[in-house]
Amino acid sequence: MCGIVGxxxxxxxxxILIKGLHRLEYRGYDSAGIALIDNEHLKVYKAKGKVDELEQFAQQKDIAGTIGIAHTRWATHGEPNHNNAHPHYSQSEEIAIIHNGIIENYTVLKEGLMKEGYTFQSETDTEVLVQLIEYMKKTNATDLPTAVQLALSQxxxxxxxxVLDKHHPDLIVAARKGSPLVIGIGEDEYFIGSDATPIIEYTNKVTYIGEEEIVTIKRNEPLKIKTIGNIDKTPQIQQLELTLSQLEKGGYPHFMLKEIFEQPHSLSDCMRGRVNVDKDNITLAGFIDNREKFLNAKRIIITACGTSWHAAQIGMYAIEEYARIPVEVEYSSEFRYRKPVIHKNDIVIAISQSGETADTLAAVELAKQHGAFIFGICNVVGSSIPRNTHSGCYTHVGPEIGVASTKAFTAQVTVLTMLAILIGKENGTISHDEYLKLIRELSLIPDKVSEVLKKNDQIAELAKTFTYASNCIYLGRGYNFPIALEGALKLKEISYIHAEGYPAAEMKHGPIALISNEMPVIAIATQSETYGKVLSNIQEIKARxxxxxxxxxxxxxxxxxxxxxSIEVPATMPCLAPLLSVIPLQLLAYHIAVVKGCDVDQPRNLAKSVTVE
Incomplete structure (x- = not known):
């Protein structure tokens, strides 16, 4: 959601900035812009639409300068247009800003600035912030870092x-709270990114800016970091594990298809060093270090959004079946506002691919205030959720560029399943024989996913018959019910076909009224103890x-x-069936979207990392 490059x-x-914007396109956006300083000339160019349109607009412009900032905007305040695009000038056009996030009290701040004679060219909260920075700079006769600090305190x-200042062509001031920001450190140069993807081409040394921290980035000088409260901080330099090749399509037409086909490898990476068939054990450091907390937990709460919430549902089934601990699954956005009852002996598991999901981060903070133990499941090393949880587990699937999550989802399910099995083994709620059987079957899943992927051509042909559909129903029971939800979400996200997932037995409680020969029904009906029940539900649909x-x-x-x-998948244990049954649904959604001519990797109105509420 929005992208920052500097x-x-x-x-x-x-x-460098334009290439960085292209790297960040996966985050979702509707306009783009760039600001450059050359000989104290501050130039801002921006355009509605894609980065390509910004490049076309800038072709005949003066683009010289060795300092600059750039942005892709996902609209919040004000519609997508030129005026609302970032960067935003201050009233004097001496300062320019780019901004991810939402300023909640912007209306009050704007009213105060208007009384001081400031006028506004956009509908955005961001323009209010740059005007406030200029006001603080002029009324306090101070420098830019101090002006930013004073403004952010309000x-x-x-x-x-x-932030750029035309009178300081050797300085960028950056800051963050609740929205990610990373600084890349090169040889006599610095790079800024909302994540590491625009940086890795130039350096693998980075520092992640902490909550309410302001960084002064000056040419040929060390970084200076202080908090809004004026406490100096020492930059913590880290090495990126990301590689440039991971950000390329590798011959696939879309990142989404590449990431679907990466799942045998990504699941192996997720299990590497954790599932050991030779030694008959599962090892999760985050569990081992906190074993007593898990074994003494009276309840586990899993909080997540979107696809991660569907993974959490599968985790609930597995933990309750194997660990015999009651589990509640919460939408992060609802959990934080409904005054939940949280006890100190509860474990709260927070799941987020990006590690920056605003609602999930807020849910983590709420749970911490109540004294609960927080365990994070995340893909992006160094992101906010790992830094704000007590312990956790990385999924290790590499960068996921496609907005519609695929390999991150199956890895989240895998981590939750490993955790359920491990807790069950340690507290004696599963037998040793069943524990061994689960380990061995889990180790076979990557190869079985490879077998499902061989159905790709069959599914591509099937997708051609869906061009007429405007509605679909997905049905499943048990472990496959969350897969029905996930399959429906994938179809909605990238093909814009309305779809809903239901427990199969709920058909006769309302949705069966929709059944006709024009309504496709996707039934996830792999072998399980509810197979006969699903068969009956399918016969009810067939009769209509x-x-x-x-x-x-x-x-x-x-x-x-x-x-x-019908699409066949290999046999496996019911708790692992979602890892196989979801693959055809990912491919089906992908191919339907391609047939319809949709933008698969950047579906309309969506963003990869949802960093606002």
Whole structure:
């Protein structure tokens, strides 16, 4: 959600900034802009639409300068247009700002500035902030870092900002609260990013800016960091594990398809060093270090959003089945506002691919205030959730660029399943034989995912028949019910076809009224103890001339014969079935979107990292 890039050094900034914006396109955006300083000339260029349109607009402009900031905007305050795009000038056009996040008290601040004679060119909260910075700089006769500090002390909300001053062509001031910001450290140059993707091409040395920290980035000088409360901080330099090749499509037409096909490898990476068939054990450092907390927990609360919430639902099934600990799954956005009852002996598991999901971060803070133990499950090393939780587990699947999550989802499910099995083994709620069986079957999942991926051509052909559909229903039971939700979400996200997921038994409590020969019904019907019940639900749909597309276990001819189309997946244990049954649904959504001509990697209105509420 929104992207920030910045550069200061000896090279020309424009090519670096534009390339960085392209790297950040996966985050989702609707306008783009750039600000450069050259000989105390502060130049701002921006355009509605894609980064390509910004490049076209800037072709005949003066783009010289060795310092600059750039931004891709996902609209919050004000519609996507030129005026609302970032960067924003101050009234004197001496200062420019880019901003991710939301300033919640911008209306009050704006009213105060208008009384001081300030006028506004946009509908954004961001322009209010740059005007406030200029006001503080002039009324206090101070420098830019101090003006930023004074302004932010009056701000309520979330932000990651980078600020330029035309009178200081060797300086960028950046700050963050609730929205990520990383500084790359090169040879006599610095890079700024809302994440590491625009930086890795130039350096693997970074420092992550902490909450309410302001960094002064000056040409040929060490970074200076202080808090809004004026406490000096020492930059903590880290080495990035990211590689440039991970950010390329590798011959695939879209990142989403690449990431779907990466899942055998990404699941192996997720389990590497954790699932050991030879030694018959599962090892999770985050569990081992906090073993007693997990074994003494009276309740586990899992909080997440979107796809991660669906993974949490599967985790709930697994933890309750194998560890016999009651689990509640909460939407982070609701959890934080409904005054939840949280006890000190509760464990709260926070799940986020990016580690920056604003609602989940807020839920973490709420749980910490109540004294609960917080365990994070995240993909991005160094992101906010790992830094704000007591312990946790990285999924280790590499960068996920496609907005619609695929490999991150299966890795989250894998981590939750490993955790459930491990807790169950340690507290004696599963037998040793079942523990061994689970380990061995889990180790086979990457190869079984590879088998499912061989159905890609079959699924691509099936997708061609969906161009007429405007609504779909997804059905599943048990572990496959969250997969019905996830399959429906994927279809909605990238093909813009309305879809809903239901427990199969709920069909007769309302949704069955929608069934007709024009309503595709996708039934996830792999072998499980509820197989007979799902079969009955499918027969009810068939009797009403519903068109059934089924996901079944290899060798199943009963449901296959009732279906218009059927996709087989290898047999596995019910708790691991979601890792296989979700793959055809990811591919189906992908190919339907391609047939419809949709922008698969950057679907409309969506953002990869949701850093605002």
């Amino acid at each position: 550069y200061i050094g000896n090279r020309q900034a424009y090519p 701000v309520v909300g979330a932000y990651a900002i980078a 001339k519903g068109r059934i597309i089924s996901i079944v276990t290899e060798g199943d001819n009963i449901i296959k014969n009732l279906s218009s189309h």
